[in-house]
Amino acid sequence: MSRQRSIEVIESSPYVTIGELVRLTGVRYSTLKFYTEEGMLVFEQAEENLTRRYKRVDTIQRISYIKSLRAEGKTIPQIKDILNQTK
Numbered sequence: 001m002s003r004q005r006s007i008e009v010i011e012s013s014p015y016v017t018i019g020e021l022v023r024l025t026g027v028r029y030s031t032l033k034f035y036t037e038e039g040m041l042v043f044e045q046a047e048e049n050l051t052r053r054y055k056r057v058d059t060i061q062r063i064s065y066i067k068s069l070r071a072e073g074k075t076i077p078q079i080k081d082i083l084n085q086t087k
Contacts, residue, residue: 011056015054016059017054021059024056035066040080042062069082
Protein backbone atom coordinates (compact mmCIF):
# COMPACT_ATOMS: atom_id res chain seq x y z
CA MET A 1 0.00 0.00 0.00
CA SER A 2 1.37 3.39 -0.94
CA ARG A 3 1.72 6.27 1.46
CA GLN A 4 -0.48 9.32 1.08
CA ARG A 5 1.23 12.43 -0.17
CA SER A 6 0.92 15.49 2.03
CA ILE A 7 -1.61 18.14 1.06
CA GLU A 8 1.27 20.56 0.44
CA VAL A 9 2.80 18.19 -2.10
CA ILE A 10 -0.58 17.57 -3.73
CA GLU A 11 -1.32 21.29 -4.03
CA SER A 12 1.97 21.89 -5.84
CA SER A 13 1.85 18.82 -8.08
CA PRO A 14 0.83 19.20 -11.74
CA TYR A 15 -0.92 15.79 -11.66
CA VAL A 16 -3.08 14.18 -8.98
CA THR A 17 -4.94 10.92 -8.45
CA ILE A 18 -8.69 10.60 -8.02
CA GLY A 19 -8.18 10.09 -4.27
CA GLU A 20 -6.21 13.31 -4.12
CA LEU A 21 -8.99 15.10 -6.01
CA VAL A 22 -11.38 13.94 -3.29
CA ARG A 23 -9.13 15.60 -0.70
CA LEU A 24 -8.80 18.80 -2.74
CA THR A 25 -12.44 19.25 -3.74
CA GLY A 26 -14.50 17.48 -1.08
CA VAL A 27 -16.40 15.65 -3.83
CA ARG A 28 -17.07 11.97 -3.13
CA TYR A 29 -14.89 9.35 -4.80
CA SER A 30 -17.92 7.65 -6.36
CA THR A 31 -19.03 10.96 -7.90
CA LEU A 32 -15.61 11.65 -9.41
CA LYS A 33 -15.43 8.08 -10.70
CA PHE A 34 -18.85 8.52 -12.31
CA TYR A 35 -17.79 11.83 -13.91
CA THR A 36 -14.66 10.11 -15.24
CA GLU A 37 -16.61 7.15 -16.64
CA GLU A 38 -19.07 9.53 -18.31
CA GLY A 39 -16.18 11.35 -20.00
CA MET A 40 -16.72 14.54 -18.01
CA LEU A 41 -13.22 14.47 -16.46
CA VAL A 42 -10.13 13.97 -18.58
CA PHE A 43 -7.25 11.83 -17.33
CA GLU A 44 -3.97 10.40 -18.53
CA GLN A 45 -2.95 6.82 -17.96
CA ALA A 46 0.40 5.26 -18.75
CA GLU A 47 0.16 1.74 -20.14
CA GLU A 48 2.47 0.26 -17.54
CA ASN A 49 0.74 2.07 -14.67
CA LEU A 50 -2.96 1.64 -14.01
CA THR A 51 -3.20 4.85 -11.97
CA ARG A 52 -5.20 7.56 -13.66
CA ARG A 53 -3.57 10.97 -13.40
CA TYR A 54 -5.58 14.16 -13.66
CA LYS A 55 -4.18 17.61 -14.43
CA ARG A 56 -4.72 19.22 -11.04
CA VAL A 57 -5.60 22.81 -12.01
CA ASP A 58 -7.72 21.98 -15.07
CA THR A 59 -9.60 19.18 -13.33
CA ILE A 60 -10.37 21.21 -10.20
CA GLN A 61 -11.72 24.01 -12.41
CA ARG A 62 -13.85 21.52 -14.33
CA ILE A 63 -15.22 19.96 -11.13
CA SER A 64 -16.10 23.44 -9.86
CA TYR A 65 -17.87 24.18 -13.16
CA ILE A 66 -19.80 20.89 -13.00
CA LYS A 67 -20.83 21.68 -9.41
CA SER A 68 -22.10 25.12 -10.46
CA LEU A 69 -24.10 23.60 -13.32
CA ARG A 70 -25.58 21.03 -10.94
CA ALA A 71 -26.50 23.87 -8.54
CA GLU A 72 -28.37 25.53 -11.43
CA GLY A 73 -30.44 22.35 -11.74
CA LYS A 74 -28.82 21.01 -14.92
CA THR A 75 -29.01 17.26 -15.52
CA ILE A 76 -25.99 15.08 -16.26
CA PRO A 77 -26.88 14.82 -20.00
CA GLN A 78 -27.24 18.62 -20.15
CA ILE A 79 -23.89 19.09 -18.43
CA LYS A 80 -22.23 16.62 -20.79
CA ASP A 81 -23.59 18.60 -23.74
CA ILE A 82 -22.31 21.87 -22.26
CA LEU A 83 -18.88 20.38 -21.58
CA ASN A 84 -18.67 18.94 -25.08
CA GLN A 85 -19.41 22.38 -26.55
CA THR A 86 -16.54 23.96 -24.59
CA LYS A 87 -13.84 21.47 -25.66
